[in-house]
Amino acid sequence: MDMVVKTTHIPKPGETVLGGSFLMNPGGKGANQAVAVARLGGAVSFIGKMGDDIFGKQSAQLFDEEGVDTRGILSDDSSPSGIALITVDKHGENSIVVAPGANARLEPDDVEEALKNYPDSTILLIQLEIPMRTVEHTARFAREKGMQVILNPAPANDSVSAMFHLIDVITPNVNEAEMLSGVRIEDISSARDAAESIHGQGVTHVIITMGSQGAAVLESGTFYHIPSPPVETVDTTAAGDVFNGALAVALSEGKTLKDAVTFACRAASIAVTRMGAQSSIPFRNEVLLNSIV
Numbered sequence: 070m071d072m073v074v075k076t077t078h079i080p081k082p083g084e085t086v087l088g089g090s091f092l093m094n095p096g097g098k099g100a101n102q103a104v105a106v107a108r109l110g111g112a113v114s115f116i117g118k119m120g121d122d123i124f125g126k127q128s129a130q131l132f133d134e135e136g137v138d139t140r141g142i143l144s145d146d147s148s149p150s151g152i153a154l155i156t157v158d159k160h161g162e163n164s165i166v167v168a169p170g171a172n173a174r175l176e177p178d179d180v181e182e183a184l185k186n187y188p189d190s191t192i193l194l195i196q197l198e199i200p201m202r203t204v205e206h207t208a209r210f211a212r213e214k215g216m217q218v219i220l221n222p223a224p225a226n227d228s229v230s231a232m233f234h235l236i237d238v239i240t241p242n243v244n245e246a247e248m249l250s251g252v253r254i255e256d257i258s259s260a261r262d263a264a265e266s267i268h269g270q271g272v273t274h275v276i277i278t279m280g281s282q283g284a285a286v287l288e289s290g291t292f293y294h295i296p297s298p299p300v301e302t303v304d305t306t307a308a309g310d311v312f313n314g315a316l317a318v319a320l321s322e323g324k325t326l327k328d329a330v331t332f333a334c335r336a337a338s339i340a341v342t343r344m345g346a347q348s349s350i351p352f353r354n355e356v357l358l359n360s361i362v
Contacts, residue, residue, distance in 0.1 A: 071345070072153065073270050074090075074155070076089075094347060094348050104314070115142060116183045117168075120150035161303050161304050239272045300338050305347070310346070
């Protein structure tokens with residue numbers, strides 16, 4: 070559950086800032102991505118672990134309403150559901166602290182058992198708000214089953230490079246790409262250098278999301294840039310999750326990587342014009358109305 074406060078600027082250490090509006094909104098990277106896939110027209114099953122508490126129950130109910138298959142959601146009565154404390158400044162940029170709760174107790178066997186319920190799945194979309202041992206085991210299991218593995222390496226974790234050989238598509242933002250590549254990104258050219266470094270470590274396709282600048286893509290060694298539509302940013306929370314969900318949907322429909330990234334940039338550009346995480350996720354018809362391929 071995301072707890073969001075809008076304020077003029079993000080506090081420095083030791084600083085207290087008088088904020089403005091407050092809202093609670095279901096969130097979590099994996100959950101946001103699952104809802105994005107559902108709203109954008111994909112068939113999605115969500116695997117995760119939540120606490121046996123009011124936040125967990127509310128989230129599960131909302132997933133059902135969104136059309137997300139929830140058979141893979143496990144309940145843990147010994148841990149609370151995960152929460153995030155989010156500050157959003159007047160420019161729409163955010164600062165986030167996550168208390169993982171039950172997310173930290175999602176084990177490799179939990180996911181492997183759940184994945185057996187979905188033998189026809191073609192894409193695994195995974196991120197790093199669960200234990201690294203579970204991420205790596207899941208990626209390996211999915212790869213063995215012939216699924217395409219998309220990794221959103223967030224929150225940033227430099228140990229993820231050890232499993233790059235299991236990843237088909239990786240989608241870091243600028244900060245994450247800098248950590249994974251050791252290259253400082255200041256423009257599209259340096260983004261290309263970072264993407265080539267990550268590709269050289271074993272990932273087939275590298276997509277660096279760059280906010281208002283769109284995405285830098287290295288597709289099997291071929292580089293190109295996809296611009297993002299110009300919009301007035303209100304809140305960047307979950308924009309990356311929307312991008313990843315949209316990317317997975319487009320790829321599942323057989324679109325080229327270039328067209329899939331274009332679709333994802335368009336979807337994310339809509340999300341940043343709205344407050345909140347799941348509340349900001351657009352529906353497919355909204356994206357198509359914005360001249361998407």
